[in-house]
Amino acid sequence: MTPGSLNALRRDRELTALAGGERVDLVVVGGGVTGAGIALDAAARGLSVALIEAYDLAYGTSRWSSKLVHGGLRYLAKGDLALAHESAVERGILMTRTAPHLTRALPQLFPMYRETSRGQQAFIMTGLVAGDGLRRAAGTPASVLPRPRSIPAAEALALAPGLSPQGLRGALLAYDGALTDDARLVVNLARTAASRGAKILTRVEALRLDAESVLARDRLTGQEIEIRTRQVINATGVWAGELAESVRLRPSRGSHLILASGAARIGATSVNVPVPGENNRFVFLLPQPDGRVFVGVTDEPTEGPVPRVPSVPESDVDFLLEVASTAFTRPLTRADVAGSFAGLRPLVEGGGRSADLSRKHAVVTGADGVLTVVGGKLTTYRRMAEDAVDAALKRSGLLAGPSTTSRLPLLGATPRSRLSIVDAPARLVAKYGTEAPRVAALGEVDPELGRPLHGGTEISAAEVVWAVRHEGALDVEDVLERRTRLGLVTPDAEAARARVQELVDKSLAGLA
Numbered sequence: 001m002t003p004g005s006l007n008a009l010r011r012d013r014e015l016t017a018l019a020g021g022e023r024v025d026l027v028v029v030g031g032g033v034t035g036a037g038i039a040l041d042a043a044a045r046g047l048s049v050a051l052i053e054a055y056d057l058a059y060g061t062s063r064w065s066s067k068l069v070h071g072g073l074r075y076l077a078k079g080d081l082a083l084a085h086e087s088a089v090e091r092g093i094l095m096t097r098t099a100p101h102l103t104r105a106l107p108q109l110f111p112m113y114r115e116t117s118r119g120q121q122a123f124i125m126t127g128l129v130a131g132d133g134l135r136r137a138a139g140t141p142a143s144v145l146p147r148p149r150s151i152p153a154a155e156a157l158a159l160a161p162g163l164s165p166q167g168l169r170g171a172l173l174a175y176d177g178a179l180t181d182d183a184r185l186v187v188n189l190a191r192t193a194a195s196r197g198a199k200i201l202t203r204v205e206a207l208r209l210d211a212e213s214v215l216a217r218d219r220l221t222g223q224e225i226e227i228r229t230r231q232v233i234n235a236t237g238v239w240a241g242e243l244a245e246s247v248r249l250r251p252s253r254g255s256h257l258i259l260a261s262g263a264a265r266i267g268a269t270s271v272n273v274p275v276p277g278e279n280n281r282f283v284f285l286l287p288q289p290d291g292r293v294f295v296g297v298t299d300e301p302t303e304g305p306v307p308r309v310p311s312v313p314e315s316d317v318d319f320l321l322e323v324a325s326t327a328f329t330r331p332l333t334r335a336d337v338a339g340s341f342a343g344l345r346p347l348v349e350g351g352g353r354s355a356d357l358s359r360k361h362a363v364v365t366g367a368d369g370v371l372t373v374v375g376g377k378l379t380t381y382r383r384m385a386e387d388a389v390d391a392a393l394k395r396s397g398l399l400a401g402p403s404t405t406s407r408l409p410l411l412g413a414t415p416r417s418r419l420s421i422v423d424a425p426a427r428l429v430a431k432y433g434t435e436a437p438r439v440a441a442l443g444e445v446d447p448e449l450g451r452p453l454h455g456g457t458e459i460s461a462a463e464v465v466w467a468v469r470h471e472g473a474l475d476v477e478d479v480l481e482r483r484t485r486l487g488l489v490t491p492d493a494e495a496a497r498a499r500v501q502e503l504v505d506k507s508l509a510g511l512a
């Protein structure tokens, strides 16, 4: 086992130490991108840190995102230059330094039809050019994210053959960042934190907090433990208000559909379709490595208790299919939908409709001294983490240097130019970076592990074994839902379930 390995054995050892009274500098509650980012920032500054997560890493909103590493264009359109710049800087850090292996440049096509007014076309192009200015200001080279340009209709159709040619005048082509998978970023952050000594404890739920202690329950045994610390940070996203009364959130639901392979025919290019009657809002189609296409995204305020796993209402399905269909030769129907998922944005309470609420983050100190980090987005997790740890140092009097995470490659990272020489299949390199040969080697030692889980997927048995040995997967759901993402399409998960169960059982037994 390497220092960055998370598994059941390590969890037991570290939880026993905390239950026995070991005190840590920081306790982070919540194992989404924000909490995992904080654990890494703190551990990299030499602080002792424990992260507790009620279910599994990336159990919450962080696995339901659009998987975009935004350059801040949207915020620019709303006149928030500072937020747009922050987003572009963080995008550049992720794509060039900390996680080139998990990110890629995503071509984005904006088709221009006869009905698109010249004014609207100029508005979009001005935005894209300004977005490119942000890229330059953030120091991200055009070799990583090429400049935007206008292209003729024929080129647009070559890129996305499913587009309707009727009235197509041409298109604008730009580039933004995209993640291979959002849950994988979270697991990778947590493992990198663990490699620097952080305790990462899943299935441990915070019941009650104050500034210097957490009453937690081990969900596997039911045992309650008091964890003592110098500062507690609440990073529970959309659930933050359940632990910190002073925090008021206004969750907004975002739904995506998953179209079956071949339904939309957009190749490797994402397509942005304008929402009729709205100036700066699009429904986008995002190509996935397996040939399927995500269609997103809605933005609807939600009321009442926060569900653990949100569901997609029929109205969101209708809206997404209807808008997306306006740009395609063959209208998209429910028969094209292989799956769907929804997430809740942890937006900070404020006036206005949810699509207009700021995606800024805030670090709030409660009357009890607990720090809560809310708002923000996946792209800016690193900056959120830096701000949270700075605030924790200030409040607790702990001493540590400044954040180092902008220069700290995650496990498996290497400069983009070197990814192509990693000696493993490209599919594995996009998931594991320089660790891909270790995953592939499992299948060389035991050819059974080199084989796919079943005929309909490329995911191998070795990936399941790796997930249990090194990525903190504790059961079959962790593997299906958050390590492999087979759970996004129910028949995929069911086809793999029995084999995954067998591999999980064997791998857990092998840890002892």
Ligand SMILES: Cc1cc2nc3c(=O)[nH]c(=O)nc-3n(C[C@H](O)[C@H](O)[C@H](O)COP(=O)(O)OP(=O)(O)OC[C@H]3O[C@@H](n4cnc5c(N)ncnc54)[C@H](O)[C@@H]3O)c2cc1C
Pocket: 029, 030, 031, 032, 033, 034, 035, 052, 053, 054, 055, 056, 057, 058, 059, 060, 061, 062, 063, 064, 065, 066, 067, 068, 069, 070, 204, 205, 206, 207, 235, 236, 237, 238, 239, 243, 252, 253, 254, 255, 297, 342, 343, 344, 345, 346, 375, 376, 377, 378, 379, 380
């Ligand atoms: C539809 C949608 C699309 C999005 N697309 C993008 C995008 O493309 N790019 C981008 O940058 N951002 C995007 N975002 C925003 C981004 O996904 C979120 O801002 C981010 O994931 C929030 O992460 P988090 O760690 O704060 O919260 P979460 O990921 O929700 O993590 C909170 C964790 O806390 C745990 N928890 C809760 N209560 C307790 C407790 N009592 N004890 C212990 N643990 C607890 C939960 O189980 C959960 O795992 C999108 C959001 C949505 C909803």
